Amino acid sequence: MDKNFLIIENISKSFGENKVLENINLNISKSEFFGLLGSSGSGKTTLLRILGGFEKPDTGRVILDGVDITNLEPFDRPLNYMFQSYALFPHLNVFNNLAFGIKEHYTQKEIEINVKNIAELLSIEKLLNRRIKQLSGGEQQRVALGRCLIKKPKLLLLDEPLAALDKKLRSKTQLELTTLQKKLKITFVFVTHDQEEAMSLSDRMAIMKNGLILECSSPEEIYENPKSLYTANFIGIANIIEIYKKDANFYSDDLGINFKLNKELKNTKTNILLRPEKIKIQSINNLKKSSFNSFYGEIIEKSYLGSFTRYEIKVNNKIISVLDQNFNSNSNYNFPKGEKVICSWESESIKILED
Amino acid sequence: MKNKSFEKYFVFTPYFWLVLFFLIPLAIIFKISISVSEWGMPPYQDIFLFDNGIKINTTFENYIYIFSDYYYIGSFVNSLILALISTFFCLFIGFPLAFYIATSNIRLRNILLVLVVIPFWSSFLLRVYAWKIILQNNGILNVILLNLGITSEPLQLLYNQYAVIMGIVYTYLPLMILPLYGYLNKFDLNLIEASKDLGLNRFKTFFKVILPLSVPGIIAGSLLVFIPVVGEFIIPEMLGGSDRLYYGKILWEEFFVNRNWPGASALAFSGIIILVLPIVIFQILYSRWSQKNEI
Numbered sequence: 001m002d003k004n005f006l007i008i009e010n011i012s013k014s015f016g017e018n019k020v021l022e023n024i025n026l027n028i029s030k031s032e033f034f035g036l037l038g039s040s041g042s043g044k045t046t047l048l049r050i051l052g053g054f055e056k057p058d059t060g061r062v063i064l065d066g067v068d069i070t071n072l073e074p075f076d077r078p079l080n081y082m083f084q085s086y087a088l089f090p091h092l093n094v095f096n097n098l099a100f101g102i103k104e105h106y107t108q109k110e111i112e113i114n115v116k117n118i119a120e121l122l123s124i125e126k127l128l129n130r131r132i133k134q135l136s137g138g139e140q141q142r143v144a145l146g147r148c149l150i151k152k153p154k155l156l157l158l159d160e161p162l163a164a165l166d167k168k169l170r171s172k173t174q175l176e177l178t179t180l181q182k183k184l185k186i187t188f189v190f191v192t193h194d195q196e197e198a199m200s201l202s203d204r205m206a207i208m209k210n211g212l213i214l215e216c217s218s219p220e221e222i223y224e225n226p227k228s229l230y231t232a233n234f235i236g237i238a239n240i241i242e243i244y245k246k247d248a249n250f251y252s253d254d255l256g257i258n259f260k261l262n263k264e265l266k267n268t269k270t271n272i273l274l275r276p277e278k279i280k281i282q283s284i285n286n287l288k289k290s291s292f293n294s295f296y297g298e299i300i301e302k303s304y305l306g307s308f309t310r311y312e313i314k315v316n317n318k319i320i321s322v323l324d325q326n327f328n329s330n331s332n333y334n335f336p337k338g339e340k341v342i343c344s345w346e347s348e349s350i351k352i353l354e355d
Numbered sequence: 356m357k358n359k360s361f362e363k364y365f366v367f368t369p370y371f372w373l374v375l376f377f378l379i380p381l382a383i384i385f386k387i388s389i390s391v392s393e394w395g396m397p398p399y400q401d402i403f404l405f406d407n408g409i410k411i412n413t414t415f416e417n418y419i420y421i422f423s424d425y426y427y428i429g430s431f432v433n434s435l436i437l438a439l440i441s442t443f444f445c446l447f448i449g450f451p452l453a454f455y456i457a458t459s460n461i462r463l464r465n466i467l468l469v470l471v472v473i474p475f476w477s478s479f480l481l482r483v484y485a486w487k488i489i490l491q492n493n494g495i496l497n498v499i500l501l502n503l504g505i506t507s508e509p510l511q512l513l514y515n516q517y518a519v520i521m522g523i524v525y526t527y528l529p530l531m532i533l534p535l536y537g538y539l540n541k542f543d544l545n546l547i548e549a550s551k552d553l554g555l556n557r558f559k560t561f562f563k564v565i566l567p568l569s570v571p572g573i574i575a576g577s578l579l580v581f582i583p584v585v586g587e588f589i590i591p592e593m594l595g596g597s598d599r600l601y602y603g604k605i606l607w608e609e610f611f612v613n614r615n616w617p618g619a620s621a622l623a624f625s626g627i628i629i630l631v632l633p634i635v636i637f638q639i640l641y642s643r644w645s646q647k648n649e650i
Contacts, residue, residue, distance in 0.1 A: 052552060053551075054548050073551065074548065075555060081548070081549075083545045083548070085543070087546050100550070101555075104555075148552075148553075
């Protein structure tokens with residue numbers, strides 16, 4: 001596998017005074033499904049548009065499959081871009097939208113075969129004579145995808161590919177998109193603001209903030225071991241607790257308890273992350289709290305979410321979120337509001353945040 | 356609830372407008388056009404005569420007269436050609452301008468739109484007269500050309516059909532730009548990027564995406580220029596020579612110089628029918644077609 005299929009090198013971009021991207025470096029492998037995740041204004045769409053050739057970077061280079069494409073026009077790049085709005089041509093039917101990019105290079109017969117194949121792949125063969133306005137959102141998304149894939153691009157760029165779909169269709173399309181990508185082995189780079197979408201689609205993903213890449217890794221790695229406070233908060237639910245060295249142990253003023261870590265700490269003071277599903281919640285009457293990694297708290301909020309229940313537990317003045325799985329043998333899953341409970345966790349569940 | 360019944364009448368306002376200011380005047384013109392002309396005030400006879408019962412006093416002689424004389428048909432054809440050429444140049448110049456305005460940022464866009472509309476704030480007659488001053492033999496343009504040594508003697512820039520076309524294009528350009536702008540303003544720029552992304556260069560993108568999607572705006576702007584230019588009288592009169600006669604000028608002369616009201620009315624009525632009928636038919640066909648194709 002070519003680890004340096006797409007190289008993004010020192011890319012910077014400003015719009016007037018506004019610095020949108022600062023020294024971005026990324027290496028993306030061949031056939032990788034790569035996500036750029038960030039809130040609005042993070043620069044993720046600008047980076048994607050630079051890859052597509054719609055914006056020119058102020059500095060840096062983009063190298064695709066060994067070729068420097070930084071100064072190529074969009075129509076000279078061996079890649080395609082799927083727009084968030086899909087940008088389908090309203091004056092053409094589905095067939096001609098699909099055939100738009102190959103009309104110049106193929107004969108009529110070849111065009112028909114190619115369109116038929118791509119329509120079968122995306123199961124839209126019954127829609128070929130329809131007008132774009134007669135299509136549902138999901139169908140439009142398929143046509144937009146097909147219009148790109150028919151060109152057999154080396155790289156497909158997708159701007160918020162699922163944002164325009166309703167929730168139910170989104171999870172179905174998510175699965176189809178990953179299956180399709182694995183089948184075709186085309187490199188996909190997509191942009192999203194939705195962390196769930198990024199986690200479920202990406203092989204690897206980059207978290208962007210204010211024109212910088214904070215972290216770049218697999219979704220599991222980013223969720224379990226985030227490096228920064230921002231990432232920890234951005235992905236999933238996070239309990240962030242400040243601890244400092246006190247005697248042999250670590251102590252949190254907020255919770256008023258001791259922490260035991262299984263790692264050495266460089267600083268004397270740091271933020272730690274405790275994911276809500278790592279915390280065990282137990283009834284107070286049959287147990288006594290351990291001297292570390294455990295606290296007494298009171299349930300102040302509870303939301304039953306079907307497969308699990310989310311509790312907000314108050315300890316001193318801090319509120320800690322806990323997710324508890326609702327399996328039948330778990331006699332704990334029905335804590336009422338106001339109940340006093342013991343919360344505890346393993347040392348390895350504590351993740352130290354670097355900044 | 357009261358408003359509902361009011362709204363019902365409100366809907367008829369455009370029809371009321373159309374009847375009052377288009378159909379009734381048109382009917383009057385038609386009435387005069389089939390009257391018998393005479394010397395007097397008004398210079399035509401009534402169409403109903405009331406001696407010994409009612410006698411209808413009409414004639415189609417005026418129509419036969421104008422259609423049998425090449426003088427009238429030829430001038431109308433001249434005007435159609437002039438309108439066609441002027442509309443083409445307005446479109447040729449106006450489309451890129453409108454597109455540029457529609458795609459520029461909001462501040463620049465407003466400045467440019469004001470610049471397009473500014474000429475309307477001064478008198479039309481003065482603006483045409485200004486061109487006369489610029490183009491005349493000792494006008495600014497000739498002085499510059501002479502001083503630069505491009506020509507040795509003043510060029511005859513005025514009183515020919517080129518001056519007429521230039522004057523018309525200058526005057527009617529805003530009427531082309533504004534409807535085009537209104538249409539292009541809603542243009543989804545992603546479509547242009549999508550076309551380029553799919554491998555079409557700027558030139559092909561223009562012909563495959565931008566132009567087909569601008570057809571309604573082009574039609575609106577072209578009609579807005581074409582129809583009034585056919586009847587245009589002042590610009591050919593001021594900037595044109597005597598070598599070519601135009602419909603508007605003939606009409607004016609027939610009315611005010613020859614005082615042949617029935618003949619002039621026949622000419623005006625024929626012109627309206629010849630112009631409006633194909634346009635109405637075209638509009639009906641086009642709206643059916645675009646409904647079918649859901650553009």
